[in-house]
Amino acid sequence: MDRKALYDISYGLYVITSIADGRMNGQIANTVFQVSSTPAKIAVSINKENLTHEYILKSGVLAVSTLGQETPLPFIGLFGFKSGREIDKLSQCAYVQGATGCPCVTDHALSYMEGKVVASADGGTHTVFIVELAAAAVLKKGTPLTYAYYQEVKNGKAPKTAPTYKEAA
Numbered sequence: 001m002d003r004k005a006l007y008d009i010s011y012g013l014y015v016i017t018s019i020a021d022g023r024m025n026g027q028i029a030n031t032v033f034q035v036s037s038t039p040a041k042i043a044v045s046i047n048k049e050n051l052t053h054e055y056i057l058k059s060g061v062l063a064v065s066t067l068g069q070e071t072p073l074p075f076i077g078l079f080g081f082k083s084g085r086e087i088d089k090l091s092q093c094a095y096v097q098g099a100t101g102c103p104c105v106t107d108h109a110l111s112y113m114e115g116k117v118v119a120s121a122d123g124g125t126h127t128v129f130i131v132e133l134a135a136a137a138v139l140k141k142g143t144p145l146t147y148a149y150y151q152e153v154k155n156g157k158a159p160k161t162a163p164t165y166k167e168a169a
């Protein structure tokens, strides 16, 4: 199998957040896509080791903020390379608490959406959560940050917990 075929799959970059027992957390994910239009549903693939996964399982709610192209690397480093088990990430950014109670991150975000998990699929290392949207808002116009731009222009990397992680050659 030529794994390089997988490199041709396109993605955006997002902050996924959740809340459980009054505690909030979030992480970066590239694996977000729209599943259906009416009702609007999206899918997100989250690593089972992540604190965000634990919170989503407990509460059954999550929010997604779509990052803009100008998002600085340190912001992606905070949400994508550090765990909420070590630091309080939400204390370091702006957010609004949405209808589900999830913190919808507004820093560097073009828009956000939130909803309830209505189904999930076991993907081995990851769970794919299917979420029916309860609310969504556009914050500003801009170009969404793609995973390709993050890698090729910003020279950004992904950790082992990302589904698209590449072993060093």
Ligand code: FMN
Residues within 6 Å of the ligand: 013, 025, 026, 027, 028, 029, 030, 031, 045, 046, 047, 049, 050, 051, 052, 053, 076, 079, 080, 081, 082, 083, 084, 085, 126, 150, 156, 157, 158, 159, 161, 162, 163
């Ligand atoms: N983790 C996932 O579970 N799913 C993803 O799609 C995903 N994509 C990522 C893409 C990039 C560019 C980066 C930098 C990270 C990605 N990650 C992904 C990894 C998580 O963001 C990372 O494991 C995070 O530290 C988990 O935080 P938590 O333990 O606080 O939930």
